[in-house]
Amino acid sequence: MSNQNTFDAVVIGAGFAGMYMLHRLRNAGFSTRVYEKGGGVGGAWYWSRYPGARCDSESIYYNYTFSEEIYQEWSWSSRYPEQAEILRYLNFVADKLDLRRDIQFDSEIAGAAYDEANNHWRIDLKDGTSVTAKYLITGMGCISVNATNIPQIKGLDSFEGAWYHTGAWPHDKVDFTGKRVGVIGTGSSGVQSIPVIAQEAEHLTVFQRTPQYSVPAGNHPYDPAFIQQAKENFSDLRRQMHESMGGIPVETNNRSALDDTTEERERIYESGWGKGGFYMLNAYNDLMINEEANETVSEFIRTKIRDTVQDSEVAEKLMPTYYFGTKRAIIDTHYYETFNRDNVTLVDVRRTPIQEVTAKGIRTTDGGEHELDILVFATGYDGMTGPLLKLDLRGKGNVSLREKWADGADVKTYLGIAMADFPNMFMITGPQSPSVLGNVPVAIEQHVEWISNCIQHLHDHGVETIEAQADAQAQWSSHCRELADHTLYSKADSWYTGANIEGKPRGFNIYLGGYGPYNQKITDIAAKGYEGFSLK
Ligand code: N01
Numbered sequence: 001m002s003n004q005n006t007f008d009a010v011v012i013g014a015g016f017a018g019m020y021m022l023h024r025l026r027n028a029g030f031s032t033r034v035y036e037k038g039g040g041v042g043g044a045w046y047w048s049r050y051p052g053a054r055c056d057s058e059s060i061y062y063n064y065t066f067s068e069e070i071y072q073e074w075s076w077s078s079r080y081p082e083q084a085e086i087l088r089y090l091n092f093v094a095d096k097l098d099l100r101r102d103i104q105f106d107s108e109i110a111g112a113a114y115d116e117a118n119n120h121w122r123i124d125l126k127d128g129t130s131v132t133a134k135y136l137i138t139g140m141g142c143i144s145v146n147a148t149n150i151p152q153i154k155g156l157d158s159f160e161g162a163w164y165h166t167g168a169w170p171h172d173k174v175d176f177t178g179k180r181v182g183v184i185g186t187g188s189s190g191v192q193s194i195p196v197i198a199q200e201a202e203h204l205t206v207f208q209r210t211p212q213y214s215v216p217a218g219n220h221p222y223d224p225a226f227i228q229q230a231k232e233n234f235s236d237l238r239r240q241m242h243e244s245m246g247g248i249p250v251e252t253n254n255r256s257a258l259d260d261t262t263e264e265r266e267r268i269y270e271s272g273w274g275k276g277g278f279y280m281l282n283a284y285n286d287l288m289i290n291e292e293a294n295e296t297v298s299e300f301i302r303t304k305i306r307d308t309v310q311d312s313e314v315a316e317k318l319m320p321t322y323y324f325g326t327k328r329a330i331i332d333t334h335y336y337e338t339f340n341r342d343n344v345t346l347v348d349v350r351r352t353p354i355q356e357v358t359a360k361g362i363r364t365t366d367g368g369e370h371e372l373d374i375l376v377f378a379t380g381y382d383g384m385t386g387p388l389l390k391l392d393l394r395g396k397g398n399v400s401l402r403e404k405w406a407d408g409a410d411v412k413t414y415l416g417i418a419m420a421d422f423p424n425m426f427m428i429t430g431p432q433s434p435s436v437l438g439n440v441p442v443a444i445e446q447h448v449e450w451i452s453n454c455i456q457h458l459h460d461h462g463v464e465t466i467e468a469q470a471d472a473q474a475q476w477s478s479h480c481r482e483l484a485d486h487t488l489y490s491k492a493d494s495w496y497t498g499a500n501i502e503g504k505p506r507g508f509n510i511y512l513g514g515y516g517p518y519n520q521k522i523t524d525i526a527a528k529g530y531e532g533f534s535l536k
Contacts, residue, residue, distance in 0.1 A: 001104060007031045009455070010112075010123050010133035012391075014103045015043015017139035017428040017444045019090065020064060023097050024452035030459075033133070034103040035125065037145065041094045041103065045086045047145040049169040050189060050376070051176075052196035053083035056331050057439040058277065059222065060230040061248045063089065065238040066445055070096060072234070075227050079276075080219045080331075108146070111392030112136050114423060119464055121424065124392075135455060136425045140387040142436045143167070147386035149379045149501060151184070155356040163375040166193060176200040180371055182362055184354070185378035186212050187495075191330050193378060195338040205345045205370045207354060207362065210327075210493070211320040213301045217331040218276020242446065245514035247439030250282050257284035257293035269300040281325050288325055288487050298324040308336040315339075317348045326492035328436070345370075383495040384431050384509045385411055395422035408498060408505025412477040414468035414532055415522055416511060417447060423467040426451045431509035432480045434518050436496075446519045453526065463535045472532030484508040 009025050011018045014036035025032040038046040055062050059076035073096075074089055081089070094100055108126040114136075115122055121136040140146060148167045156163070164170065166189035181201040183190055186208045198204045230237060240249035257265060272279040280301075286293040302319055309315035318339065338344055352364040361372035382389075385405060393401040399421050405411050413419050416433025417426055428447045429435040435443055458466055484490045490508040493499035497508050511518055525531045 001101060004031070004033075005129075005131040006120075007033045007131065007133040009033075009135040009137060010035065010121065010131060011137045011139050012109050013043055013139035013141065013144070014038070014041045014094075014099075014105075015045070015139065015141060016064070016090070016441050017141060017448065018043070018103075018137075019094060019097075019099055020066065020444060020448045021137055021139055021428065021451065022099055022102055024448055025455065026102060028452060028456055030135075030455065032102055033131065034099075034139075035107045035109050035123070036103055036105050037108040039105050040087075040091070041099065042087045042090045043139075043141060044143065044145070044167070045083055045090060047169065048167050048189070049083055049171065050164075050166040050193045050378075051174075051200075052192040052194075052333075053166075053169075053189070054080045054192060054217075054219070055083075055086060056080065056188065056217070056277070056329075057248065057441075060227070060237070061241060061439050062086070062441060064093065064441060064445065065234075065241060066449070068234050072231055075224075076222055078219055078221045080217055109391060111394070112425075113392075113394040113398065114396055114425070116396055119424070134424060137428065137451060138388060138391075138426070138430070139428045141440070142387065142429060142431075143381035143383045143495070144387035144390075146390045147382040148377075149381050150377055151379055151502070153354055153357050155358055158359050159357045159361075159372075159375065160359045161361075161373045161375060163377065165377040165379070166190075167381065174374070176374065178202050179373040180361075181205070181374045181376065182207060182370060182372040183376045183378050184349075185380060186210070187378065187380050188328060188330050189380065190378035191332045191335045193376065194344075195332070195334045197376070198338045198341055198344050201343065201374075203343045203345070205347060205362075205372065206339075207347050207349050208317070209349050210322070211318050212327070212330055213298065213320045213324045214330040214332040214335050215273060215278075215280050215301070216276050217333055218274070219333055241439070241442050242519060243516040244438075244442075245516060246437060247442030247515050248278075250279070252282040252285055254285050256286045256290070257296045258286070258290070260284075265296055266300070269297060273300075273304065277331055278329055281329055288323075288489065291323065291488065294323045294325070294488060305336055308340075310340050314346055317346055322492050323488045326488050326496075327494040328496070380495050380500055382498075382501045382504065383436075384498070385507075386501075388427070388430070393422070393425075395419070395425070397421070408507045411507055411509050412473050413509075414473040414476050415525070416509075417450065417522070418466070418468040418533070420468045420470040420473050423465040426454075432477060432511055434511045434513070434515050437510050437512065438515050442515055446515065446522070450522050450526065454530065457526070457530075458535070461535075465534075465536050466530065467534050467536075469532055469534055476532075480511050481508070483512040484510070487512060 008030035
């Protein structure tokens with residue numbers, strides 16, 4: 001790696017987003033440097049090595065589709081790819097495209113400031129060094145290791161055992177054999193790790209704040225013939241993924257749940273339950289907008305929980321009450337069954353909150369002390385805005401993003417790609433883009449292709465700066481909010497709304513119009529000479 005310190009573009013993060021961004025810009029002849037906190041490529045998949053970690057998108061869709069060659073050369077082993085396999089895939093891509101020579105690993109960005117006089121960004125690393133670039137592109141994603149949520153529980157420093165966060169897991173295997181383990185959190189990470197840890201640990205105590213709906217993943221090894229078929233249909237598959245609502249071609253039943261008889265609904269839900277994965281969300285067209293419709297699927301899953309969990313008191317503690325799907329939907333392998341094991345205890349921390357961590361474990365408000373050797377924080381992330389706000393980002397006139405967004409209700413972006421006052425800065429899957437409501441690699445490809453085409457356009461037309469117009473940004477942000485207000489999403493206490501983080505202002509910063517329509521919209525905007533942007 002050269003000692004060069006001026007680039008056409010600097011990209012933050014070498015996950016799915018940063019890797020493809022580097023490939024596109026470098027191929028177009030722009031000098032590009034990626035800075036990555038980790039020691040290798042992979043982003044979230046580099047860090048999230050917790051037991052049971054898998055993706056909840058099906059493997060044949062959870063990959064890049066920009067290169068048919070890559071798609072043809074790689075074969076996934078099972079329906080849902082596990083973390084180690086995804087990391088192998090991303091390393092395979094990095095090798096194939098010779099990406100590492102332009103990625104500086106073990107390098108964390110502290111902040112970046114736009115220098116108006118020189119029309120470039122100064123990017124500051126935590127090691128005290130700085131570089132400059134004409135374009136700054138953030139590729140940290142909506143949840144990132146730089147924004148893990150570790151609740152400030154009194155006494156954590158005094159804990160004599162070991163503790164870990166699922167999103168920053170050690171590289172060496174954590175051995176749970178003969179250990180008393182506590183897991184705080186029952187989101188995707190908790191629901192995936194709990195059944196695996198329970199099999200190994202002497203005893204597992206699960207500290208649950210919000211009971212969750214989870215649907216069986218139905219994971220299984222792939223039949224090679226199925227993979228072959230996907231490869232043969234590559235072009236169609238890519239097109240369908242990019243035109244779909246969530247990056248995966250799924251059929252939506254275009255009926256209201258309330259139009260069917262109870263028996264017909266049960267049949268449809270039973271079939272969705274059997275298919276595994278996210279099929280339940282698409283069982284009807286109004287589950288996410290109509291409370292009564294949603295209640296039918298929510299109650300179906302509650303009945304499944306009652307049927308699975310043998311101890312009725314434990315089953316009642318596991319009973320979710322929010323609207324199914326309004327927190328990120330979860331899929332599992334034997335999650336509810338795990339609570340039938342003799343070595344598993346469920347603590348409802350809404351009824352008996354965690355009071356403190358002691359030297360020996362966790363004390364809850366009922367006076368009970370749960371003795372632990374290992375404590376696992378499956379407590380998620382400060383999502384959506386968190387990864388950006390962990391950086392000290394300063395735009396024109398030294399305006400600070402942290403100050404601009406201090407009142408979370410005032411998060412404003414244009415298309416989730418750019419912001420007024422932050423010229424020549426682009427966000428891959430930024431707040432107010434469709435981002436996490438779907439199969440994220442597809443959202444990443446749409447943004448990376450749009451951003452690199454935009455930079456090429458600026459270069460070809462001798463344009464020095466591009467900046468979102470404040471009124472276009474205001475309109476886009478209120479459009480995003482209006483869409484959200486018509487749905488049940490904004491009602492849930494979730495990381496989508498920021499309600500998972502103490503003191504974080506509430507907001508819903510995901511565009512709900514769907515991947516395909518969104519891609520059409522941003523393509524049209526580019527075709528109209530970057531409508532809503534000022535080009536100078
Ligand atoms: O995090 P989460 P995650 N005291 O925020 C609880 C992706 N992902 O890491 O619901 C006690 O969902 C919190 O409780 P509550 C995916 O997009 C994907 O599991 O806020 N509990 C919740 O139960 C996912 O949505 C995959 O009341 C506390 C849990 O911790 C996203 O990452 C796998 C607490 C956090 O759940 C995040 O998932 C893993 C406190 N102070 C992750 N603070 C797959 O692809 C928080 N909690 C399968």
